[in-house]
Amino acid sequence: MTAIDGPRLAPASGVARSLVVFLHGYGADGNDLIAIGREWRNALPDAAFVAPNAPERLPGAPMGRQWFPLTFRDPDERRRGVVAARPGLDAFLDAELASHGLGPxxxxxxxxxxxxxxxxxVGLRRAIPPAAILGYSGMLVSPEALKAExxxxxxxxxxxxxxxxxxxxxxxxxxxxxxxxxEIPVQWHLSxxxxxxxxxxxxxQGAAFLTSALRVKKT
Structure with missing residues (x-):
């Protein structure tokens, strides 16, 4: 299992009460999305941000990374890809949460x-679900397995x-x-x-969604 790492932003408030993890697209790296964290720091002052680089280099692209290979010819490659990449990402998320003293x-x-x-x-299969999942321009892999998993x-x-x-x-x-x-509710927006x-x-909309989802509930 290849360890992953990437650029980080400390919380604007100085104290992390939540962790926002950006997962970049095929052929990019963590630097592609970490700038969004800079835009969202005012809305989410207590959030630490991290944008890990995917574990695999993209063949023929020295700076590009991939979470899993894509040929766009094999209809099953996405399912195999997310399954294979999940353990490494899960381990990274656990370690990053622990480093900030945060719960899952x-x-x-x-x-x-x-x-x-x-x-x-990954988010829908973690032992303790995340506070939120925000997805841009993506897709749901293997929806037929979701209800059971x-x-x-x-x-x-x-x-x-x-x-x-x-x-x-x-x-x-x-x-x-x-x-x-x-039976998993979802909000959506078409641009x-x-x-x-x-x-x-x-x-x-993403910032507003995360602000609501990550609001610390007073007890």
Whole structure:
């Protein structure tokens, strides 16, 4: 198992009460998403941010990383990929939470594209569910297995562009259907005119969603 690591941002308040983990897309690395943490620090002052680099290098791309290989020819490769990549990511999440003295319920996963596949697969199967899962421009892998394998029903928000040329918008609706079949509620937003990316409205909605999900409940 290859250890993973990546760029971090300390909480603006100086004390971490939650952990936001960005999972980048195919061919990128942690630097691709950590800038979002800088945008969200005012909304989430008590959150520590980290954007791990996926464990595998992308062949032919010196700086690119992948959570698992994709040929786009084998319909089963995504299922095999998320299953194989899960233990390494789970171990990283546990270690990162421990380093901040946080429980597993103070975790939020934010994915983009292949990272959304990982966020949904791993987040819905952790022994203690995360506080939130936010997915941009992604898909739900192996929805048929979800009802039997899911360990909880964390808040989920999926955001997708209606002009996505890499993962068409049909993947958003397939994910909604798959989560619904497993009786897992999901919020969603469709960004008009957006391709395979994240727009300002998606960032705004993502920040509001995480702010609500990670709010520390007073006892």
């Amino acid at each position: 319920d103070r975790l939020a996963l934010v994915g983009f594209s292949q990272g959304t596949m990982m966020a949904l697969h 899911a360990t909880g029903k964390p808040p989920i928000l999926l955001i997708h562009g209606d002009r996505d040329e890499i993962l068409p918008v049909d993947e958003l609706f397939a994910a909604i259907d798959g989560l619904g079949a497993a 008009p005119g957006l391709g395979h990316g994240i727009d300002g409205e998606g960032l705004r």
